[in-house]
Amino acid sequence: LFVITGANSGLGFETACNLASMSPLNSVVLGCRDMARGETARTAIVRATGNEHVRAMQVDVASLASVRSFATQLVGQSQRIDSLVLNAGISRGVAETSDGFDGVFETNHLGHFLLAELLLDQLAPDGRVISVSSDMHSPPGPRLRWPGVESIAYPSRRASASIRRYSYSKLCNLYFSYELSRRLRADGSTIEALAFNPGLMTDTNFAPSLGPLAAVMERVFASRLGNLTTSARALAELAAGGGGGGLVDGQYFDRTAERPARSSALSYDEANARELWEFSEQVTSQSG
Ligand SMILES: NC(=O)c1ccc[n+]([C@@H]2O[C@H](COP(=O)([O-])OP(=O)(O)OC[C@H]3O[C@@H](n4cnc5c(N)ncnc54)[C@H](OP(=O)(O)O)[C@@H]3O)[C@@H](O)[C@H]2O)c1
Numbered sequence: 001l002f003v004i005t006g007a008n009s010g011l012g013f014e015t016a017c018n019l020a021s022m023s024p025l026n027s028v029v030l031g032c033r034d035m036a037r038g039e040t041a042r043t044a045i046v047r048a049t050g051n052e053h054v055r056a057m058q059v060d061v062a063s064l065a066s067v068r069s070f071a072t073q074l075v076g077q078s079q080r081i082d083s084l085v086l087n088a089g090i091s092r093g094v095a096e097t098s099d100g101f102d103g104v105f106e107t108n109h110l111g112h113f114l115l116a117e118l119l120l121d122q123l124a125p126d127g128r129v130i131s132v133s134s135d136m137h138s139p140p141g142p143r144l145r146w147p148g149v150e151s152i153a154y155p156s157r158r159a160s161a162s163i164r165r166y167s168y169s170k171l172c173n174l175y176f177s178y179e180l181s182r183r184l185r186a187d188g189s190t191i192e193a194l195a196f197n198p199g200l201m202t203d204t205n206f207a208p209s210l211g212p213l214a215a216v217m218e219r220v221f222a223s224r225l226g227n228l229t230t231s232a233r234a235l236a237e238l239a240a241g242g243g244g245g246g247l248v249d250g251q252y253f254d255r256t257a258e259r260p261a262r263s264s265a266l267s268y269d270e271a272n273a274r275e276l277w278e279f280s281e282q283v284t285s286q287s288g
Pocket residue numbers: 005006007008009010011012031032033034037059060061062063086087088089090107132133134135197198199200201202204205206207
């Protein structure tokens with residue numbers, strides 16, 4: 001069983017399609033905030049792949065209550081999860097969620113943190129938790145500095161320009177993956193945690209429509225360009241237990257499943273990762 005958040009469009013949708021077509025025995029749960037969009041995606045995947053084991057389920061990762069209810073439904077099932085793909089994401093907007101957090105932080109990091117925590121025992125022994133991060137965890141221009149978790153999490157404490165919100169959230173995805181991997185190893189678990197960067201994809205719903213600016217953007221970000229088809233294939237391969245050339249756990253994969261890559265120096269700071277983990281654990285446990 002494969003569970004993918006934000007699977008009704010873009011990378012999540014294409015990855016679900018790949019997984020459904022790899023084997024008729026693969027079951028895929030599309031975690032979607034809008035069930036009409038989720039059902040449309042489900043129908044399209046079943047039609048394209050002939051695999052009927054595809055389900056859309058409601059989850060809003062910007063709401064801790066919604067994440068809990070989604071996880072409860074999955075925990076009640078007999079099927080073990082082979083891979084949990086934490087993919088849903090936004091780049092801007094949602095100044096503050098109903099839970100009181102920065103919207104980009106809660107959508108991209110905190111909701112997924114809680115989801116992974118609640119589903120960990122439901123994963124297969126050789127299961128994987130995959131965070132879809134971004135090379136924007138290290139944006140072009142002045143080097144990103146860690147301002148402390150509270151100024152990222154709470155809109156009222158925000159110290160930095162809002163343009164950094166996305167980069168911080170994607171840095172949090174890496175801190176989460178690396179810290180989860182360390183904790184799993186310390187517990188003697190065989191579950192693996194890893195992160196993936198699909199590269200800049202101009203053909204998903206993610207970026208605002210750039211019109212004539214698209215060509216300029218693609219030149220400026222030439223070294224960061226990704227491709228929806230190849231990135232979805234790579235992500236599906238990692239989710240299906242492949243890739244990595246023998247080295248997967250605690251690694252970062254940049255647009256390919258073949259070999260791990262290095263993320264920014266800041267992303268390997270273990271004290272920051274611990275600070276984020278402890279904060280996330282504390283605020284999500286208060287929400288239950
Ligand atoms: N596109 C890029 O250039 C790029 C580059 C690097 C990394 N990424 C990462 O790739 C991932 C997928 O993005 P994409 O490019 O495929 O964009 P996309 O087409 O906009 O897909 C994002 C998905 O996340 C869902 N989503 C957003 N907020 C949600 C919430 N609160 N609860 C549940 N689902 C939610 C969206 O649902 P709705 O349809 O309901 O909005 C959509 O299905 C993101 O994590 C992004 O950070 C993208």
